[in-house]
Amino acid sequence: MPPKQVQLTVQNISKSFAGKGGDVNVLDDLSFTINERDFVSIIGPSGCGKTTIFNIIAGLLEPDGGTITYRGKEIESLRGRVGYMMQKDLLFPWRTVMGNVLLGLETRGVDQKEAEEKAREYLKQFGLAGFENAYPKTLSGGMRQRVALIRTLIMDPDILLLDEPFSALDYQTRLYLEGVLKDAVQTYNKTVILVTHDIDEAVALSKRVVVLSGRPARVKVVHEIDIEATSPITARNDVKFSTYFKTLCAELDIQTETTS
Amino acid sequence: MSLVMSGTSARKKTAPRNSRKKRSTFDTTLGRAVLQLLAVAVFFALWEAGVHAGYISAFLMGSPSGIFATFYKLILSGELLSDSWYTLFEAILGFIIGTIFGSLFGLALWYSVFVAKLVEPFIVAINSVPKIALAPIVVLWFGTGLISKVALAVSLTALVALIAAYQAAKDADVDLQSLMISMGADKHQVFWKAVVPSTLPSIIATFRINIGFGLVGAVVGEFISSQRGLGHMIFLASSLYDLNSVWVGLFTLMILGFVLYYVIDIIERTSLPWKQATTSHQVQV
Numbered sequence: 170m171p172p173k174q175v176q177l178t179v180q181n182i183s184k185s186f187a188g189k190g191g192d193v194n195v196l197d198d199l200s201f202t203i204n205e206r207d208f209v210s211i212i213g214p215s216g217c218g219k220t221t222i223f224n225i226i227a228g229l230l231e232p233d234g235g236t237i238t239y240r241g242k243e244i245e246s247l248r249g250r251v252g253y254m255m256q257k258d259l260l261f262p263w264r265t266v267m268g269n270v271l272l273g274l275e276t277r278g279v280d281q282k283e284a285e286e287k288a289r290e291y292l293k294q295f296g297l298a299g300f301e302n303a304y305p306k307t308l309s310g311g312m313r314q315r316v317a318l319i320r321t322l323i324m325d326p327d328i329l330l331l332d333e334p335f336s337a338l339d340y341q342t343r344l345y346l347e348g349v350l351k352d353a354v355q356t357y358n359k360t361v362i363l364v365t366h367d368i369d370e371a372v373a374l375s376k377r378v379v380v381l382s383g384r385p386a387r388v389k390v391v392h393e394i395d396i397e398a399t400s401p402i403t404a405r406n407d408v409k410f411s412t413y414f415k416t417l418c419a420e421l422d423i424q425t426e427t428t429s
Numbered sequence: 430m431s432l433v434m435s436g437t438s439a440r441k442k443t444a445p446r447n448s449r450k451k452r453s454t455f456d457t458t459l460g461r462a463v464l465q466l467l468a469v470a471v472f473f474a475l476w477e478a479g480v481h482a483g484y485i486s487a488f489l490m491g492s493p494s495g496i497f498a499t500f501y502k503l504i505l506s507g508e509l510l511s512d513s514w515y516t517l518f519e520a521i522l523g524f525i526i527g528t529i530f531g532s533l534f535g536l537a538l539w540y541s542v543f544v545a546k547l548v549e550p551f552i553v554a555i556n557s558v559p560k561i562a563l564a565p566i567v568v569l570w571f572g573t574g575l576i577s578k579v580a581l582a583v584s585l586t587a588l589v590a591l592i593a594a595y596q597a598a599k600d601a602d603v604d605l606q607s608l609m610i611s612m613g614a615d616k617h618q619v620f621w622k623a624v625v626p627s628t629l630p631s632i633i634a635t636f637r638i639n640i641g642f643g644l645v646g647a648v649v650g651e652f653i654s655s656q657r658g659l660g661h662m663i664f665l666a667s668s669l670y671d672l673n674s675v676w677v678g679l680f681t682l683m684i685l686g687f688v689l690y691y692v693i694d695i696i697e698r699t700s701l702p703w704k705q706a707t708t709s710h711q712v713q714v
Contacts, residue, residue, distance in 0.1 A: 227611040249613020259608050263626045263703045272622070276614040304703045324612065 176360055177203040177226075177247075177328060182235035183385075184221055195221050196232070197385030203328070203362060208354065210363045210371035213381030213389075214421065219364040222386070223330045226362075227251050239327075252326035252359075256333040258313040260305040266292070266316050267301040273324040291319045295349065311342035315349065322353060329354070331363045335370070347374055347401040368421070372413045373401040380420045390420060491672035496680070499673040508662075513681055516647050516658040519575060520685075523582020524636075524643035531587035532632050535594030539624055540616070545595070556592065560585045564649050573654040582646030586639040590632065597631035598624050630701060636693045644686055659685075 184196040195218040203209055211219055224230040226237065228248025236243055260269045267288060274284040292298050295315050305313055314334060321329060331350075335343040351374060354361055365371050371378050372394055380389045394413055398404035455464055473493040479485035480492040487495065503509035538545040564581055571577035601624045609619045651660025659678045666674035 253611040
């Protein structure tokens, strides 16, 4: 295996929001690194500021302090170079599937014909051929989230920021989409940062899991997940899976065994 | 209570229902139309009978037979048609200009929260003036011709459109805008691709109200001073105690408003195809 190269470094990021009872410190001195072609899950107690981290990386929020370094260069944010996917599919209801997929390329000013051709390829690959002219309203939750994934991937982003992208879906659809995601990440050589509250999902998908402490968020521990599996479903059958699962649960102070 | 999701067309109401209530045999498009026409016929028949029996004064109230005779006469002379066209033209012109300017200004306020907050009290203040009260000075400023009526219709419609557009732009989904920003979109792209499309349903919803206001502006303008139009016709006839002509004018206005409402309805349905899938849900209690 080639030595791991650092792609993104987040260093000493802090951010507080003005609340009713004074400032609320959401992030305080948070640091972590993401390697090239990494698949990192960030888990932590709810409300610990996971989404805030994403918003800062994506350039939707400005941090109060700290630096972001990308491939050795200090940058303000990765605005325009990230693929952001959220729990809500955020498809534009007035755009067809095709229109939604093209959104990012339009923004970039890519030639219409070229963009459409590319979109058709992606739609075909993700089993959505024939749905080009359908409106999001008429699609199932899983299909909509697949459209959102295509919209993200077609931009060829440097890093995918996935903010609980599957948590609104039923379990079967989620398993299926986890597989689709893992395949796509492999095919297109993407780096992924996944925020999730689903420990099971984090272990099944990631190469590394970052555990955050409660507010203000700090990195509690980073776990390397050493499971060689082709799909998230086979990963769940791996002998090491339950060990990782239990360790992470313990770190999040979730009780896995009833105490007498 | 039973929930019934009907198909794409609200008219095809043959969806299965488990309700214990039996559907009336008249509950079809044709059946309802028959009942509605019957109600109109009964209304006119009672009116006519009342006039003949001497309970209703034909002088103060007019009579259906007189109204129909006047209607026929005014159609033949071409007066009714030309007056109708004139009023319709004023109303539609006022509606279009008012809606376009109002919507554009309202949308533009999205660009600057500072400017929006600055002008908000002024908009509220202007909106709280009954616009009809402006009619005399509008005639004073713009004369007794077409322009004053259009101006009055604009003053009535523009603020409705402005407030609706501004509110809708303010309420546009922030997550969709954030998504576009994360993609590297600039403010104009966010405005045109995320904000404007999401305000269209609200803006189009104002068409229904505003087409009525357009007619109000045109007619009130004609009341005050004009040589043509349905408002002029009604005003002149009532000052001559020609009640039958007044009714002809009023019923013609009713028909115009009715037709315009359905034209707007068609525009609304064809311009927002993506909305169709969402508006077919019906709750039956």
